[in-house]
Structure formats: C-alpha cells, structure tokens
Amino acid sequence: xxxxxxxxxxxxxxxxxxxxxxxxxxxxxxxxxxxxxxxxxxxxxxxxxxxxxxxxxxxxxxxxxxxxxxxxxxxxxxxxxxxxxxxxxxxxxxxxxxxxxxxxxxxxxxxxxxxxxxxxxxxxxxxxxxxxxxxxxxxxxxxxxxxxxxxxxxxxxxxxxxxxxxxxxxxxxxxxxxxxxxxxxxxxxxxxxxxxxxxxxxxxxxxxxxxxxxxxxxxxxxxxxxxxxxxxxxxxxxxxxxxxxxxxxxxxxxxxxxxxxxxxxxxxxxxxxxxxxxxxxxxxxxxxxxxxxxxxxxxxxxxxxxxxxxxxxxxxxxxxxxxxxxxxxxxxxxxxxxxxxxxxxxxxxxxxxxxxxxxxxxxxxxxxxxxxxxxxxxxxxxxxxxxxxxxxxxxxxxxxxxxxxxxxxxxxxxxxxxxxxxxxxxxxxxxxxxxxxxxx
Amino acid sequence: xxxxxxxxxxxxxxxxxxxxxxxxxxxxxxxxxxxxxxxxxxxxxxxxxxxxxxxxxxxxxxxxxxxxxxxxxxxxxxxxxxxxxxxxxxxxxxxxxxxxxxxxxxxxxxxxxxxxxxxxxxxxxxxxxxxxxxxxxxxxxxxxxxxxxxxxxxxxxxxxxxxxxxxxxxxxxxxxxxxxxxxxxxxxxxxxxxxxxxxxxxxxxxxxxxxxxxxxxxxxxxxxxxxxxxxxxxxxxxxxxxxxxxxxxxxxxxxxxxxxxxxxxxxxxxxxxxxxxxxxxxxxxxxxxxxxxxxxxxxxxxxxxxxxxxxxxxxxxxxxxxxxxxxxxxxxxxxxxxxxxxxxxxxxxxxxxxxxxxxxxxxxxxxxxxxxxxxxxxxxxxxxxxxxxxxxxxxxxxxxxxxxxxxxxxxxxxxxxxxxxxxxxxxxxxxxxxxxxxxx
Numbered sequence: 001x002x003x004x005x006x007x008x009x010x011x012x013x014x015x016x017x018x019x020x021x022x023x024x025x026x027x028x029x030x031x032x033x034x035x036x037x038x039x040x041x042x043x044x045x046x047x048x049x050x051x052x053x054x055x056x057x058x059x060x061x062x063x064x065x066x067x068x069x070x071x072x073x074x075x076x077x078x079x080x081x082x083x084x085x086x087x088x089x090x091x092x093x094x095x096x097x098x099x100x101x102x103x104x105x106x107x108x109x110x111x112x113x114x115x116x117x118x119x120x121x122x123x124x125x126x127x128x129x130x131x132x133x134x135x136x137x138x139x140x141x142x143x144x145x146x147x148x149x150x151x152x153x154x155x156x157x158x159x160x161x162x163x164x165x166x167x168x169x170x171x172x173x174x175x176x177x178x179x180x181x182x183x184x185x186x187x188x189x190x191x192x193x194x195x196x197x198x199x200x201x202x203x204x205x206x207x208x209x210x211x212x213x214x215x216x217x218x219x220x221x222x223x224x225x226x227x228x229x230x231x232x233x234x235x236x237x238x239x240x241x242x243x244x245x246x247x248x249x250x251x252x253x254x255x256x257x258x259x260x261x262x263x264x265x266x267x268x269x270x271x272x273x274x275x276x277x278x279x280x281x282x283x284x285x286x287x288x289x290x291x292x293x294x295x296x297x298x299x300x301x302x303x304x305x306x307x308x309x310x311x312x313x314x315x316x317x318x319x320x321x322x323x324x325x326x327x328x329x330x331x332x333x334x335x336x337x338x339x340x341x342x343x344x345x346x347x348x349x350x351x352x353x354x355x356x357x358x359x360x361x362x363x364x365x366x367x368x369x370x371x372x373x374x375x376x377x378x379x380x381x382x383x384x385x386x387x388x389x390x391x392x393x394x395x396x397x398x399x400x401x402x403x404x405x406x407x408x409x410x411x412x413x414x415x416x417x418x419x420x421x422x423x424x425x426x427x428x429x430x431x432x433x434x435x436x437x438x439x440x
Numbered sequence: 441x442x443x444x445x446x447x448x449x450x451x452x453x454x455x456x457x458x459x460x461x462x463x464x465x466x467x468x469x470x471x472x473x474x475x476x477x478x479x480x481x482x483x484x485x486x487x488x489x490x491x492x493x494x495x496x497x498x499x500x501x502x503x504x505x506x507x508x509x510x511x512x513x514x515x516x517x518x519x520x521x522x523x524x525x526x527x528x529x530x531x532x533x534x535x536x537x538x539x540x541x542x543x544x545x546x547x548x549x550x551x552x553x554x555x556x557x558x559x560x561x562x563x564x565x566x567x568x569x570x571x572x573x574x575x576x577x578x579x580x581x582x583x584x585x586x587x588x589x590x591x592x593x594x595x596x597x598x599x600x601x602x603x604x605x606x607x608x609x610x611x612x613x614x615x616x617x618x619x620x621x622x623x624x625x626x627x628x629x630x631x632x633x634x635x636x637x638x639x640x641x642x643x644x645x646x647x648x649x650x651x652x653x654x655x656x657x658x659x660x661x662x663x664x665x666x667x668x669x670x671x672x673x674x675x676x677x678x679x680x681x682x683x684x685x686x687x688x689x690x691x692x693x694x695x696x697x698x699x700x701x702x703x704x705x706x707x708x709x710x711x712x713x714x715x716x717x718x719x720x721x722x723x724x725x726x727x728x729x730x731x732x733x734x735x736x737x738x739x740x741x742x743x744x745x746x747x748x749x750x751x752x753x754x755x756x757x758x759x760x761x762x763x764x765x766x767x768x769x770x771x772x773x774x775x776x777x778x779x780x781x782x783x784x785x786x787x788x789x790x791x792x793x794x795x796x797x798x799x800x801x802x803x804x805x806x807x808x809x810x811x812x813x814x815x816x817x818x819x820x821x822x823x824x825x826x827x828x829x830x831x832x833x834x835x836x837x838x839x840x841x842x843x844x845x846x847x848x849x850x851x852x853x854x855x856x857x858x859x860x861x862x863x864x865x866x867x868x869x870x871x872x873x874x875x876x877x878x879x880x
Contacts (some may be wrong), residue, residue, distance in 0.1 A: 016734060019734070020585055020734065023698075025698035025699065026587040026697075026698035026699045026700075027584065027585055027586060027587055028584030028585070028782075029652075029786070030584065030781060030782075031584065031585070126582065132735045132736065132738060133738055134578040134581075134582030134583065134738070137577070137578065137581050137582045138574040138577065138578055138582070141574075141577050141581065141756070141760055142566065142574030142577045142578070142753075142756050143574065143752070143756060144467065144468030144470065144471065144755070144756050144759040144760075145460050145467055145468070145471070145751065145752045145753075145754075145755030145756045145758075145759065146467060146752055146756075147466040147467055212469075257466075258463075258465035258466035259465065259466045277741065280720065292752070293748070294456060294459070294460065294747070294748025294749065294751055294752055295572045295742070295743070295748060295749050295752040296572065296742065296743045296746075296748065296749055297742060297743070298572060298573055298574070298740070298741065298742030298743075299739075299740075299741040299742065300738070300739075300740055300741075301717065301738065301739040301740075301741065302735070302736065302737060302738030302739065303735070303736045303737070303738075306736075307734070308733070308734025308735060308736065309734065309735050309736055311585065311734055312583070312585045312586055312732070312734055312735040313582075313585075314585075315584070315585030316581070316582050316583060316584050316585045316586075318585075319584040319585065319782070320581055320584075320782065323780060323781045323782045324780070326781055327779065327780050327781060339767065340763060340764070340767050341470060341763045341766055341767060342470075342759070342760065342763045346469070
C-alpha cells in the first residue's frame with residue numbers, strides 16, 4: 001500500500017467514502033495504491049454501513065491528524081469546530097487535506113490556504129461545492145484561458161427541491177418544507193438552506209476561484225426563499241419565468257477592465273426566463289453556469305448532494321493528491337522544486353464586493369392595494385418619478401378586499417428602486433408589498 | 441519568458457489561440473510565462489486577424505517541431521497528414537503536444553500515446569472533443585472514484601443545428617443543409633458531420649477515457665442523419681421525443697462485471713424523451729452526459745466548436761502543460777521520478793466492442809403500406825412471431841396512395857429485430873420502410 005488516508009467522520013459522506021474504498025475494482029487503478037488507514041468517529045458503538053477493523057477506528061481525531069503515517073487527511077465531519085482546528089493541525093503536520101466543508105473553507109479559507117502554501121501541502125475542496133459535479137477542478141485546470149465574466153448557479157438542493165415542488169404542485173412553502181423535512185431533503189433546522197447561507201458559502205468559494213481574489217463572507221448578500229409565495233410562482237410562470245434560488249458572482253456590466261476591480265456576489269430568489277439553461281434544473285439537482293471570454297457559456301449539471309455523489313468528489317480529490325504524491329510533486333518532497341501551481345491556492349488579496357444597492361437589475365414586485373380607481377396611475381407615476389421604467393404592470397386579481405398588482409421593471413439601480421418603494425409604501429392606496437424578487 | 445509554444449496552423453482555431461496570447465491580462469497569470477514563439481502556416485501571404493512579427497512565422501512546419509527552443513507544440517491544422525507525422529516528430533524531439541485533432545487521435549492514439557509515454561511528454565486533447573466544454577480533463581481528474589456506466593452526448597454541432605432547425609421549422613434535411621452551408625455551420629462536403637464520422641471520432645476518444653481501453657475506430661457503429669425526415673421529426677414530437685444524433689459509449693445492461701469485458705460504442709440518430717437532459721440541447725451546442733457509480737448523472741453543456749471556445753480549450757491545455765513544466769513534473773526533467781499519472785495515458789489494450797446486432801434497444805419504424813384492411817394485423821403478427829413486442833402502433837395518415845404507419849417497439853435485440861423487418865419487407869402489403877431509428 002502506497003498512501004494512507006485518515007478519514008475524519010463516518011456520517012453520510014464518510015460512509016460513502018468508506019464504501020468506495022471497500023470496492024475499488026473498476027475505479028481508477030491508482031485507488032488501489034491508497035489505503036483507508038484510520039477513521040475518526042464520534043462514537044464507537046454506532047451501527048455502521050461500512051465495516052472496519054476495530055483497530056482502525058478511533059474517537060481520538062487528533063491522533064489521526066498528527067499520525068506520522070497518514071499522508072492525506074479527509075475531513076467530512078462538517079460544522080465549524082473541531083473541523084477547522086483539525087484541518088489546520090493536519091496541515092501543520094504536513095498532511096494534505098481533502099474536505100467537503102464549505103462552511104470552513106468559505107470562512108477560514110484565508111488562514112487554511114496560507115498555512116497550506118507555507119507547509120507545501122494541497123487542500124482539495126471539490127466536494128465542498130455542488131456535490132458530485134466536477135466544478136472546482138475544471139475551474140482550476142480547464143478554464144485558465146478565459147476572462148470569467150460570471151459564475152452563477154443553483155447550489156442548494158434543498159431549496160431547489162422546495163421551489164420545484166411549489167411550482168409543480170401549487171402548494172405553499174411551509175407545506176413543502178414540512179414534506180422535505182420528512183423525506184430527509186431538509187434539516188430539522190432548515191435555516192442554512194432556506195435562508196441562502198449554504199449557497200452563500202458556495203458562491204464565495206466559486207467567486208474566489210473564478211476571479212482570483214478571496215471573498216469576505218459578510219460581503220455576500222444572502223437572501224433565501226421564505227418570502228416566495230405560491231402565487232409568485234404562479235405569476236412568474238404566466239410571465240414566462242421559473243423562480244430559482246440563484247447564487248451569482250459576476251463583474252458588474254459597467255466594469256470593462258481586464259481584471260475587474262469589484263464584483264457582485266449574491267444569493268437570492270430570482271425569476272429566471274424559461275428559456276435559460278438554469279430554469280429547467282429541478283428538484284435536488286445543482287447546476288453551475290460559467291460565462292467567459294472567449295469561451296462563451298458552459299454549464300455543469302448533476303447531483304449536488306448525497307452520500308454517493310459527494311463521496312465521488314472526495315475520493316476523486318484523494319486520487320488527485322495520490323497522483324501528485326506518486327509523481328513526487330509536493331513541496332516537502334526533497335527532489336521537487338514546488339507544488340503544482342494550478343492546484344495550490346495562488347491568490348492572497350481580497351476582492352472588493354459591491355454593495356447590493358449598486359446592483360442594476362430588473363425587479364418583480366407584488367403589491368396589495370386598495371381597490372380604487374387610479375391606483376395603477378399612482379404606482380406608475382411614483383415609479384416614473386424615481387426613474388424606474390416598467391416592463392409590465394398587471395392587476396392579477398384580488399386577495400380579500402385588496403387588489404393584487406404585479407409589476408416587472410426594466411433594469412434599475414437597486415438603491416434607486418428602494419427609494420421608489422419607500423415612497424410607494426407611504427401611499428394611502430398601497431396596503432403592502434408582500435413580494436420583491438430580482439429578475440435575471 | 442519561461443515556456444515557448446510552437447503553433448502549427450493559423451486557421452480558425454489557431455487565430456483564436458493567437459488572439460488569446462496577444463491579450464493575456466485577466467486570464468490565468470501563468471499564461472504570461474508562456475510565449476507564442478513560432479507559428480507555422482501554409483502561406484505567408486494570407487491576410488490574418490492576428491499580427492505576428494515576420495520572423496516568427498514560417499511555412500517550414502518541421503523546423504518548428506524540431507526546434508530545440510520549443511517546449512510545447514500546438515497542432516491546430518486539422519486533417520490526418522501532415523498533422524500526424526508532425527505530432528510524432530514533435531514527441532520524438534521531446535516536445536509536449538496540445539492538439540485539437542480528433543481524427544488523428546481517434547485513429548492513431550495508440551501510436552501517439554505510446555510514443556509520448558516513452559518520451560515522457562504529455563499529449564493534451566481537451567479541444568479534440570466538444571470544443572470549449574471541459575470534458576477530457578474532468579474525465580481524467582474528477583471522476584476517478586467512479587465506475588462509469590455510460591458516456592453519451594451530442595458531439596457534433598452541425599448535425600445538431602440541422603436537426604434543431606428541422607424540428608423548429610418543419611423543413612427538410614436538404615433545405616436546412618444548404619442553409620447551414622451558407623451560414624458556415626456545415627462544410628461544402630458535409631460527409632464527416634452528417635454521416636456521423638466526426639461524432640464517431642469523438643465518442644471513440646471519450647470511450648477510451650471512460651473505460652480505460654483503446655477503441656478501434658472501425659468497431660464504432662456510425663450512422664448519420666440523412667435518413668431523418670421532417671415527418672419523422674413531427675411524429676417523434678407527437679410521441680414525446682426529440683430526434684438527436686447521439687454518440688453513445690456504454691457497458692451493455694447485462695454486463696455486471698466491475699470492469700466490463702465489452703462495450704457498445706455507436707453513433708446514430710436517436711429518439712430522446714423530451715424530459716431527458718440531452719433533449720433540450722439545441723443548435724450548435726454540445727453536451728456530454730456521464731453516468732457512473734456512485735455519482736449518478738452529470739452533464740457538461742456548452743459550445744462544441746468555433747474559434748473562441750476551441751481556443752479556450754487549447755490554451756487551457758497549454759497552461760496545464762506550463763504548470764507541470766513549472767513544477768518540474770516531466771519525466772525528462774532530471775529531478776523528477778515520473779510524469780503525472782492522471783495526465784499521461786495509462787491504458788494500452790483495446791476494449792472489445794460489441795456488434796450493433798447485439799444491441800438491445802427500442803426502435804421507431806415508419807412503414808408505408810397498401811391501404812388494405814388487415815395490414816396492421818399482419819404487421820403485429822409478424823413482429824409477434826419474432827418476439828418483438830410493441831409499445832405503440834399508429835396509422836398516422838397517408839403518403840399518396842400508401843398508408844403511413846409508425847411503430848415504437850419495446851426493447852429488442854437488434855439482430856432479432858432485423859429478422860422481423862426482413863420478413864415484413866417481403867409482405868405484399870408493405871410498400872417500404874423509409875425510416876428506422878433507435879429510441880433511447
């Protein structure tokens with residue numbers, strides 16, 4: 001056996017990884033030179049789908065990351081701590097790291113990659129974004145000729161399942177959420193998914209790869225899907241759109257510099273034209289759409305979560321590290337000058353992220369108004385006063401005593417649009433503005 | 441300047457490559473360490489979109505592949521010769537090779553990769569399949585954990601454009617072909633595209649990567665789209681299918697071995713259910729759908745041809761080689777033990793490819809029959825006698841004096857199905873069988 005893996009965590013993903021190692025025939029031959037040497041778990045008593053010799057399993061996770069025999073530490077525990085500290089300690093002990101932990105990488109990537117570069121080890125993160133879909137590796141190795149204009153995607157399977165079900169059944173967010181929790185597609189505490197935090201972690205990681213600068217997570221504008229109602233989905237459908245939780249990183253349209261000096265990085269429910277490639281990505285599937293020059297658009301589509309797909313990404317990363325070790329390509333190998341420059345992290349500065357109020361976008365707004373003659377005129381005049389030009393304005397029906405009006409605007413600066421909304425809210429005729437969504 | 445590129449060919453793709461090198465800011469920083477050192481062209485007099493110093497341009501292509509200063513030879517001439525000989529000579533002189541030449545790689549991959557392994561150089565072929573879509577690199581580096589079950593795709597933009605236009609306009613193959621030629625989407629001699637040869641080259645390459653054995657091109661069953669009529673497209677649409685030229689490599693369903701001992705590798709027009717991810721890939725776009733265990737399905741979608749997308753793949757390959765050179769990871773570097781095992785070709789044997797008559801598939805057949813009572817009964821009886829079970833049988837209308845009948849079968853062994861067709865052809869009631877297509 002050539003290379004030794006220390007696996008931290010034997011939950012859903014860890015079990016998937018263990019199953020691959022127990023059944024290597026027909027996979028990449030290099031896998032047979034890698035050994036699942038030690039496995040760290042929280043409890044030794046739990047029944048497992050993967051059977052391991054008792055002497056390989058321990059609850060002492062620190063003993064794995066410091067074990068001189070271990071070459072590659074694979075962290076699939078999830079959560080911030082102790083995952084982050086164990087990763088840093090593994091790096092300090094000269095281990096290469098493979099992790100599926102988007103939360104740790106998006107928050108502590110700076111510290112982790114700086115430590116890894118210093119130690120001359122690789123930190124591989126294919127599984128941290130979009131589960132089994134190869135996207136990290138292609139961004140590192142297959143798109144270098146391009147100036148990337150945007151990377152956007154459906155990066156959270158839970159919310160995509162909920163929105164797809166809402167669209168197909170006409171039922172409410174709350175109803176579908178309960179069903180998704182029953183089916184195991186949503187957590188008991190669904191906050192990270194439905195409030196856009198998970199997708200925010202992932203787009204921060206993709207943005208740093210696409211644009212070569214680190215992203216401060218607090219700069220990422222994150223909204224979720226709790227405010228998307230069944231009637232919004234129905235109206236969007238009539239207008240020719242599907243509603244998706246999109247994670248978007250792009251250079252602003254007016255930024256023509258070769259290296260953009262600021263970026264938009266944001267997560268929010270979005271009306272996506274039905275003809276757009278992301279509009280038909282349904283259920284728990286993920287997809288990433290990249291746009292660059294001279295490439296044009298490419299899309300990667302597949303399973304964004306689950307034991308098998310995520311383990312596929314983790315083990316493929318392990319094979320990549322094993323290949324580099326086998327070829328002698330590590331900085332702490334005495335004969336080689338350096339690490340592989342496309343697989344180590346080469347950027348150190350932070351990208352400047354534009355405030356969401358600077359965003360220029362189309363909007364979809366749903367109003368409830370008093371059923372008076374002249375209300376539509378008042379809305380139109382107020383928008384006009386703030387320079388907001390309208391693409392469509394439809395009185396869609398009634399909600400109780402109130403008239404429901406749906407407006408789609410032309411592109412407008414978000415800050416200016418909110419000034420118009422503030423004035424509209426103050427109108428006696430406007431009861432409320434239950435929905436406000438951006439249009440792709 | 442660190443690394444020197446010798447570019448063979450300054451046509452559509454070569455020009456795209458040149459344009460990237462003349463405008464590197466905002467692309468991968470490593471590109472600034474690579475120099476477009478010499479360029480080989482057929483004629484020095486031709487006007488070019490890329491301006492190069494006269495001393496860099498030559499018609500003596502051999503002087504480039506033997507130039508001791510050149511590190512990487514980039515072959516974007518196309519055609520079999522002199523491309524193949526120049527590639528082999530470059531390898532013999534210790535150059536790394538980047539090529540977009542699917543025809544050379546699918547026919548002479550054995551000779552080329554054997555020579556490359558012996559010389560310790562890399563032969564990179566991302567641009568040879570699906571233009572700008574990253575698929576070669578992900579197959580080499582991001583899917584190693586999996587047992588691949590199938591790789592299939594829309595790999596020829598010309599035929600996909602023709603089929604899409606036929607579907608959207610209802611016009612005939614011949615009409616659309618002429619239009620495609622006028623628009624530059626089809627060659628004056630369209631044989632390689634419309635008869636499935638180009639897609640055959642590409643699926644042979646993908647199959648060898650997916651299943652780890654070389655493919656003899658003559659084993660690849662190749663049919664084109666000349667036999668697809670406007671009425672077939674209309675009937676398929678009514679039945680819930682789009683017609684696509686699919687290139688398919690898969691292990692037969694009954695082959696449960698971890699390493700399959702035979703494969704199907706084939707190109708043919710196929711009825712694809714509209715809900716299938718490949719059904720909505722339209723116009724000149726390409727897409728590749730991979731299925732493996734434990735990953736499930738992933739799809740890669742994007743521009744399959746054109747100057748910019750293909751140049752994106754070529755230059756990204758150049759950056760990959762430059763990264764390996766920079767890290768010292770080449771076998772002819774004195775300090776390193778070996779080439780990168782995932783980027784060199786590691787298989788040497790040929791895969792066994794099953795005869796198309798062994799294929800088990802559903803079929804779509806269109807009959808013209810005499811308008812007699814009892815014809816449908818005769819068809820049904822004859823199919824039944826040969827064990828062919830029918831999913832649907834519809835008399836769709838009349839073509840002149842003949843009744844038109846469209847049949848979709850359940851899965852049947854192709855050899856058995858042809859025996860039934862032979863008997864049907866001999867029936868007095870059957871005038872002809874103008875269309876026979878497989879159903880996915």
